[in-house]
Amino acid sequence: MRASQFFISTLKEAPGEAELVSHRLMLRAGLIRRLGSGLYTWMPLGLRVLRKVENIVREEMDRAGALELLMPAVIPAELWQESGRWDKFGPQMLKIRDRHERDFLFGPTHEEVICDVARKEIRSYRQLPVNWYQIQSKFRDEIRPRFGVMRAREFLMKDAYSFHEDYASLEATYQRMYATYSAIFTRLGLHFRAVAADTGAIGGSGSHEFHVLADSGEDAIAWCPDSGYAANVELAEALAPAGQRAAAGAALTRVPTPGKTGNAELAEFLGIALAQTLKALLLIDGQGRPVLALMRGDHQLNEIKANKVVPDMRLASDAEIREHFGDAKGYIGPVGVDRSRVRVIADRSAALLADFCCGANEAPFHLTGVNFGRDCPEPDLVADLRTVEAGDPSPDGGGTLEICRGIEVGHIFQLRTRYSEAMQVTFLDRNGSATPAEMGCYGIGVSRVVAAAIEQNHDERGIIFPRAIAPFEVAIVPMGLARSEAVRAAAETAYDALRAAGFDVLLDDRDERPGVLLADQELLGIPFRVVIGERGLKEGLVEFQGRRDAEARKIAPADLVATLKAAIAH
RNA sequence: CGGGGCGUAGCGCAGCCCGGUAGCGCGCCUGCUUUGGGAGCAGGAUGUCGGAGGUUCGAAUCCUCUCGCCCCGACCA
Numbered sequence: 001m002r003a004s005q006f007f008i009s010t011l012k013e014a015p016g017e018a019e020l021v022s023h024r025l026m027l028r029a030g031l032i033r034r035l036g037s038g039l040y041t042w043m044p045l046g047l048r049v050l051r052k053v054e055n056i057v058r059e060e061m062d063r064a065g066a067l068e069l070l071m072p073a074v075i076p077a078e079l080w081q082e083s084g085r086w087d088k089f090g091p092q093m094l095k096i097r098d099r100h101e102r103d104f105l106f107g108p109t110h111e112e113v114i115c116d117v118a119r120k121e122i123r124s125y126r127q128l129p130v131n132w133y134q135i136q137s138k139f140r141d142e143i144r145p146r147f148g149v150m151r152a153r154e155f156l157m158k159d160a161y162s163f164h165e166d167y168a169s170l171e172a173t174y175q176r177m178y179a180t181y182s183a184i185f186t187r188l189g190l191h192f193r194a195v196a197a198d199t200g201a202i203g204g205s206g207s208h209e210f211h212v213l214a215d216s217g218e219d220a221i222a223w224c225p226d227s228g229y230a231a232n233v234e235l236a237e238a239l240a241p242a243g244q245r246a247a248a249g250a251a252l253t254r255v256p257t258p259g260k261t262g263n264a265e266l267a268e269f270l271g272i273a274l275a276q277t278l279k280a281l282l283l284i285d286g287q288g289r290p291v292l293a294l295m296r297g298d299h300q301l302n303e304i305k306a307n308k309v310v311p312d313m314r315l316a317s318d319a320e321i322r323e324h325f326g327d328a329k330g331y332i333g334p335v336g337v338d339r340s341r342v343r344v345i346a347d348r349s350a351a352l353l354a355d356f357c358c359g360a361n362e363a364p365f366h367l368t369g370v371n372f373g374r375d376c377p378e379p380d381l382v383a384d385l386r387t388v389e390a391g392d393p394s395p396d397g398g399g400t401l402e403i404c405r406g407i408e409v410g411h412i413f414q415l416r417t418r419y420s421e422a423m424q425v426t427f428l429d430r431n432g433s434a435t436p437a438e439m440g441c442y443g444i445g446v447s448r449v450v451a452a453a454i455e456q457n458h459d460e461r462g463i464i465f466p467r468a469i470a471p472f473e474v475a476i477v478p479m480g481l482a483r484s485e486a487v488r489a490a491a492e493t494a495y496d497a498l499r500a501a502g503f504d505v506l507l508d509d510r511d512e513r514p515g516v517l518l519a520d521q522e523l524l525g526i527p528f529r530v531v532i533g534e535r536g537l538k539e540g541l542v543e544f545q546g547r548r549d550a551e552a553r554k555i556a557p558a559d560l561v562a563t564l565k566a567a568i569a570h
Numbered sequence: 571c572g573g574g575g576c577g578u579a580g581c582g583c584a585g586c587c588c589g590g591u592a593g594c595g596c597g598c599c600u601g602c603u604u605u606g607g608g609a610g611c612a613g614g615a616u617g618u619c620g621g622a623g624g625u626u627c628g629a630a631u632c633c634u635c636u637c638g639c640c641c642c643g644a645c646c647a
Contacts (some may be wrong), residue, residue: 012596012608013582017640037639090572092645109647143571143645157647209647218646303644314644411647445647479606515607533606 001472003508010520019218022454023148025463029523031450031471038145038153045524046450048471050156053449054135056187056468057158059446064180066131066160071113073137073201077103080113083422087488094139094153111415111441114161115423122427122437129247131173133160135446142465150407150451158446163420166437174206174414184444188468190453193406195221196231198304199228206414210444211406212452221406222388227398234304236388240348250369258364261330264365270357274298278350278358278370280332282321286312290324292378293516294334294346296353299386309383325361329355333359335367335376345426346379347386407452408445415439430485454525463525464547467568472506474498474564475526477517479533481509490532490542494560498530501561507515522547528564532557 007030013233014024017034026032031046035386057069074096075300080086086093086105094106107113114132120126131241138157145153159179178194185192190212197209209232211221222236223229231237261268268276277297283306285291291310295301306313318329324342325332325508334344335358335379357368372378390403419425457464476498478491491507498505506526508517514533521529531543536554543552544563555563 010608011581015581016583019641034639067581138647140646142634144643146641151646155647159647408647443647448647483605513605513607513609515605515609517608518606519608531606535606 001506002329003247003510006506008510008520008524010523018148020147020150020455022150022451023380023456025454025458026148026451029463029525031379032149034148038151040149040152040154042447044408044440045471049450049465049469050281050447051469052469052471053188053446053453054156054158057184057444057446058099058135060180060184060187061133061158061160064131064176066162067133068134069117070136071107071117073107073139074104075110075113076106077105078319079116079423080105081110083115083194085112092140092142092418094141099318107136107138107167108138108442110134110136111161111419112423113420115325115425115439118161118163118424118437119425120365122163122425124306125427125429127163128427128437129169129173130216131160131162131177131440133442136279147450149447150455152447156447157443160442162427162440162442163438164440165427165435167416167438170414170416170440171390171437174412174440177412177440178208180463181412181442181444185210185212185410186447187468189457189468190409190449192409193221193223193230193404195223195406196235198232208412209408210410210412212409212456213404213406214451214452214455215405217405217407217456219406219408221404222392222401223404224396224399224401226400227394229394229396229398229401231395233387233403234302238348238384238386238388239393240384241352242390243352245352245372246354248354248369248371248374252375253368254360254365255368257331257366258462260366263332265497266357267297267425270368271367271409272357272368276353278333278353278356280334280359282316282324282332283310283313284316284320284555285310290316290320290342292332292334292337292342293342293385294344294350294358295386296347296349297345298387299347301347301385302387303468304385305385305387309381309385319520326362328359328361329364331359331363332361333367333370334379335370336361337376339377339380343381344377344379345381345383345385346427348382348384350377351382353533407448408469409449409452410444412442413440415441458525461519462523465525465527466544467527470504470525470527472526473504473522474528474530475506475508475521475524476532477508477514477528479514479531479535482511486536487532487534487539490557493543494530494532494557497557500563501565503561505563528567530560 009030011028014028018027019022030043032040095102104534135158139154142153162173181355189372192212194208194210197207222233223232260269263277263279267277274297279295279297282289283293283294316379321329353396358370360367394401414511420439425437426434454463478487478489481488495507527547541554542557544555545552
């Protein structure tokens with residue numbers, strides 16, 4: 001491609017709306033332009049990247065035996081009412097009404113539609129398993145779209161759905177998809193990690209997320225370098241500390257602690273370890289009932305875990321704290337709580353504390369030397385409620401956890417029969433009886449992959465695209481093409497040679513000054529560049545430089561293709 | 571939805587507090603010069619100051635209402 005025939009529109013300064021590096025760079029490089037909140041146009045340059053990602057995903061899905069189809073983006077409401085998600089998915093859906101006042105939605109995901117296809121088409125176990133996928137625009141009316149295409153409202157997604165006669169078959173396909181996803185992200189040239197995950201709103205049993213690792217990622221991942229364990233911190237189990245609770249040794253003492261409502265300042269004030277303090281958080285369950293959650297002072301409540309123990313829970317408001325604990329906000333604790341009214345649950349670590357310090361349920365006092373069983377009843381329930389931290393033992397017993405951050409770009413689920421039962425996806429099994437199909441689903445955020453790749457691969461000059469998804473693999477940058485016949489001839493020769501060798505090459509023949517051309521190449525993140533100038537040509541040489549290389553190498557023009565091939569192989 | 575902030579030329583911003591008829595840098599157009607790291611000089615174009623209403627002789631500026639956007643929290647590929 002010749003730049004003069006293409007459309008390159010770079011910005012020296014990023015629009016103020018963009019905060020995240022990838023978002024800024026995508027705007028600056030002219031990959032995308034914003035139309036509205038969470039709505040982006042993919043410009044020709046950006047679309048080349050998006051298509052490359054899409055094609056790799058497609059090739060690997062095809063290789064894994066999945067079949068591509070394409071479902072409508074607009075879905076009749078009845079299908080979603082049937083599955084019960086019309087109300088449940090709620091405000092995230094873009095609801096549409098047609099001229100006959102019939103309700104539709106713009107699909108945020110396609111379980112219902114694929115189930116409708118399956119129940120009409122699948123009659124016998126002989127037709128199973130199937131794995132159908134599509135690459136299509138989705139719309140989710142996010143509460144807060146942000147970071148450009150990283151969390152857009154309209155985005156491109158690859159979603160696949162498999163149907164099986166039994167769980168063994170589902171498991172086999174699930175493993176196949178796990179391997180396929182690994183192959184896809186490897187081919188994309190991304191540093192990624194597969195982690196055990198919570199199943200979230202989509203539901204089902206087994207689930208793994210695929211994260212592109214980047215410090216700016218929205219998710220925290222707990223992983224163990226020794227054992228290979230990896231899980232979203234939402235899910236990662238915090239093991240109970242080893243050993244028994246120590247015997248009570250200290251006397252219960254009430255101490256004034258004015259202004260010391262936080263555990264850290266409290267521990268400092270009293271000169272005790274933070275881990276020897278207890279924090280009490282008031283939760284409100286789905287029925288509006290109070291539940292007091294006890295955590296060790298140095299631990300964080302994991303709301304996802306808490307939700308599993310206290311369904312539909314939320315943190316209490318100040319007014320609710322006042323309702324149950326009077327004016328003791330900042331000083332609440334388990335001692336003297338009316339257990340007929342307030343259920344008390346404790347994290348495993350908190351439950352093992354002895355002689356601890358907690359709020360006295362009276363401002364401004366804390367109690368020290370507190371012990372379960374002696375000063376207050378044992379908790380009604382002990383469970384894993386806290387978020388794991390770096391240094392915690394790995395739940396599989398194989399070492400110590402580390403925490404890193406990631407961007408979720410893929411998610412695979414074993415849905416089992418959740419949807420097939422609701423949507424009547426049954427087939428006649430080997431015994432001739434109607435059976436709901438086992439089901440799996442597998443998503444990849446195609447457009448998000450582009451942002452994630454940039455988030456992971458950039459420097460102060462711009463994007464550094466992995467070769468597999470770069471808009472062009474190599475750029476020819478002539479110095480003074482319009483002025484020098486020698487440069488023009490050498491650039492054209494190089495262009496022809498690289499194209500003939502099968503490379504995706506950009507000849508930057510724009511009539512711009514050298515500084516502009518070089519800066520643009522770096523901003524666009526094209527992996528390799530060939531600088532051709534009169535200076536070098538006098539010695540019979542051109543310059544070859546990888547985007548990450550500190551310096552250019554001078555090579556003979558005839559060696560260009562071989563040099564590029566060697567650099568790629570390296 | 572809760573909390574913060576911003577809407578002035580294509581982009582980045584100043585002007586607003588203290589009303590007086592809109593400016594800077596980049597970009598864009600023309601010409602000349604320049605040409606290996608985002609050029610120089612000269613000339614030029616571009617604004618319903620987000621929108622509506624109000625106060626005033628006069629509103630980008632003050633008041634009210636609205637719309638849009640961004641950032642921080644709970645959701646997701």
